[in-house]
Amino acid sequence: MREHPRVAIVGAGPSGLYAAGALLKGSGDVRIDILDRLPTPYGLLRYGVAPDHTSLQGIQRVLAEPFASDRVRFFGLVELGHDITADELRRGYDAVVYAAGAAEDRxxxxxxxxxxxxxxxxxxxxxxxxxxxxxxxxxxxxxxxxxxxxxxxxxxxxxxxxxxxxxxxxxxxxxxxxxxxxxxxxxxxxxxxxxxxxxxxxxxxxxxxxxxxxxxxxxxxxxxxxxxxxxxxxxxxxxxxxxxxxxxxxxxxxxxxxxxxxxxxxxxxxxxxxxxxxxxxxxxxxxxxxxxxxxxxxxxxxxxxxxxGYRGKPLPGVPFDPEAGVVPNEAGRVVDAAGARPGEYVVGWIKRGPLGVIGTNKSDAAATVTGLLADLEAGLLPAPMGPDAAEVLTGRGRAASTFADWERIDAAEQAAGERFGRPRVKVATWHALTDLVRHGRPGGPLEHEGDPA
Missing domain, CATH: 3.50.50.60 (FAD/NAD(P)-binding domain)
Incomplete structure (x- = not known):
């Protein structure tokens, strides 16, 4: 296995974070970059679990574990196809794992x-x-x-x-x-x-x-x-x-x-x-x-x-099966009409369709990661030939948010909760989220207001 192999995970929801956890356990050397369009991790757990079901929200503690590792970096406010391309990720990493979920509905x-x-x-x-x-x-x-x-x-x-x-x-x-x-x-x-x-x-x-x-x-x-x-x-x-x-x-x-x-x-x-x-x-x-x-x-x-029912939507630069609404794959390895695409993997709903509960993603991600590490050990993956996400974004003048920025958002939500006598109050606007990222404080009301800057 190569020294310090690099893996990019696109999507910081349950499937992506379970994949990160499985990678950390499966390899003591892998470096992981997790990219998400939002400055907040946890995906469907944060934005899909009913707020009155607090026991399910407790899964967040497990999903947060990879972020405690110095081998993991979080790049929020980064959108595939807009801020960075799939081709750039393929060139910059030993492997790319797509964990984009199912963002459309039937x-x-x-x-x-x-x-x-x-x-x-x-x-x-x-x-x-x-x-x-x-x-x-x-x-x-x-x-x-x-x-x-x-x-x-x-x-x-x-x-x-x-x-x-x-x-x-x-x-x-x-x-x-x-x-x-x-x-x-x-x-x-x-x-x-x-x-x-x-x-x-x-x-x-x-x-x-x-x-x-x-x-x-x-x-x-x-x-x-x-x-x-x-x-x-x-x-x-x-x-x-x-x-x-x-x-x-x-x-x-x-x-x-x-x-x-x-x-x-x-x-x-x-x-x-x-x-x-x-x-x-x-x-x-x-x-x-x-x-x-x-x-x-x-x-x-x-x-x-x-x-x-939900269904996946195409990811820019990634194969897609419009009938099934998934990225075509064989045991989590991405394929297209020409066959296998070494170094590209998929987990979660964008892999298998919108089936199962949040916990189902753990075994699903583990299965894909097992194949990824086996391919890496066997020397089947192309070596990185380009810059990683941090270098690409810096060269483009794009400032990604970090896990520390999420922790500020988290603290602001808990502080708002104290004011209202609740555990937390969600920061629910792009304006307030990005102000917390850029300035450490919300610059407007914590309600719906516009699109990201």
């Missing part, structure tokens, strides 16, 4: 989907998690919301809309988000799935949490079937939780949670904004495919959130 592909009030659950989650790219969400005129999807993202957005303000008051949500959620008058939230509850991908803990929210009356629009033969434990527990919810009676509820299975959207109705959703009953044909039955119903709604 569409419903129905008439009216582009009306105001129709958006992806990913965008809604980014808003309440304080992502600097997120657009503010007004709930002023929303009395009913529909979310399409039967996974944990749908559960999260439904729970946030239905939760009493005091449940959210101790989270790290930006103040403007908390104010919007405390003031809204959403009385009905629908969770709609194309298949039956036995096919849903909810995890039971999250489903039970939603079904037992204080002051929320569950309304099940279909009978819950008996446990299918051979069903796994999660499916059995989910169906049991749904049956219990069907029997639950809440005195003087402030809102209703509607669960409607075997339905699909066929149209969003409105002039400029969504006013209703047309649903069609579904069933399975002889080959097991979901098909419409022709039976329709109309659900009044002013907000529609699609939570039907």
């Amino acid at each position: 569409r419903l592909d129905v008439r009216g989907e582009d009306l105001l009030g129709s958006r992806s659950a990913r965008e809604f989650v980014a808003w309440y998690c304080g992502h600097p790219d997120a657009e503010p969400q007004s709930l002023a005129d929303v009395e009913a919301a529909v979310t399409f999807g039967v996974g944990n993202v749908a559960v999260d957005v439904a729970r946030i809309l239905l939760a009493a303000p005091e449940r959210l008051a101790t989270t790290d949500m930006p103040e403007a988000v908390l104010a919007e959620l405390a003031a809204h008058r959403v009385a009905d939230v629908w969770v709609v799935g194309r298949r039956g509850p036995e096919h849903a991908t909810f995890t039971t803990t999250e489903l039970r949490e939603l079904l037992t929210l204080d002051g929320v009356q569950p309304v099940l629009h279909d009978p819950i079937p008996e446990d299918p033969e051979g069903a796994d434990r999660r499916v059995r527990q989910n169906l049991g939780a749904l049956r219990a919810a069907a029997e639950r009676v809440v005195d003087a509820p402030h809102a209703r949670l509607h669960l409607a299975f075997w339905r699909r959207p066929v149209e969003l109705v409105g002039v400029t904004g969504v006013r209703a959703v047309v649903l069609e009953r579904t069933g399975l044909d002889s080959s097991g495919r979901v098909v419409g039955t022709g039976e329709r119903e109309v659900v009044p709604a002013q907000l529609v959130l699609r939570a039907i």
Whole structure:
């Protein structure tokens, strides 16, 4: 193995940081540079985990471990294809690991989907998690919301809309988000799935949490079937939780949670904004495919959130499979039409698609890193022939942020939390984030404001 091999990781989310940890454990000599468009590491853990799920946020301590090593550097505010190219990384490092996640979402592909009030659950989650790219969400005129999807993202957005303000008051949500959620008058939230509850991908803990929210009356629009033969434990527990919810009676509820299975959207109705959703009953044909039955119903709604899956988007200068929404690879080694691309690797959702939970990325990253280190040991990787990221960025006059800059952001969030009696308050604007990086203090409000300088 070469002395001091250099590895660049593009993306500081869970998959990238698990890969960094595996590299440190697998080699006592490797040097690692982690690049991210944001000045804040942790990716989906910071901006995708519901703020009221603080136990999951505890994973951050594990993900932060690589940054304690003097063999790891963090380059924030660095965007692939804008500040540095994939070709420059390939020339400057023994290996490049792409850990870009899945930054786009699937569409419903129905008439009216582009009306105001129709958006992806990913965008809604980014808003309440304080992502600097997120657009503010007004709930002023929303009395009913529909979310399409039967996974944990749908559960999260439904729970946030239905939760009493005091449940959210101790989270790290930006103040403007908390104010919007405390003031809204959403009385009905629908969770709609194309298949039956036995096919849903909810995890039971999250489903039970939603079904037992204080002051929320569950309304099940279909009978819950008996446990299918051979069903796994999660499916059995989910169906049991749904049956219990069907029997639950809440005195003087402030809102209703509607669960409607075997339905699909066929149209969003409105002039400029969504006013209703047309649903069609579904069933399975002889080959097991979901098909419409022709039976329709109309659900009044002013907000529609699609939570039907994420997908990756192309990375500049990197092969991409548009059908699967991933970087084509063989066991984590990037390939293109001509075959293998030595020195390029991929981890996480951009490798395998948006499957699994945050912890799934640990074993996934370890598998890719095992292959990378084996290739390095076997002498299969081209030697670096160019400058590393620090030299490229300096030559271009671009100042990346560092892990110390993130620590200042972290301290500012905790200080803001003390003022509001909370553990932290997210710095949620590009303006405030970059001011903390450049000047050590926020120069404006900690709310949404513009794009990065």
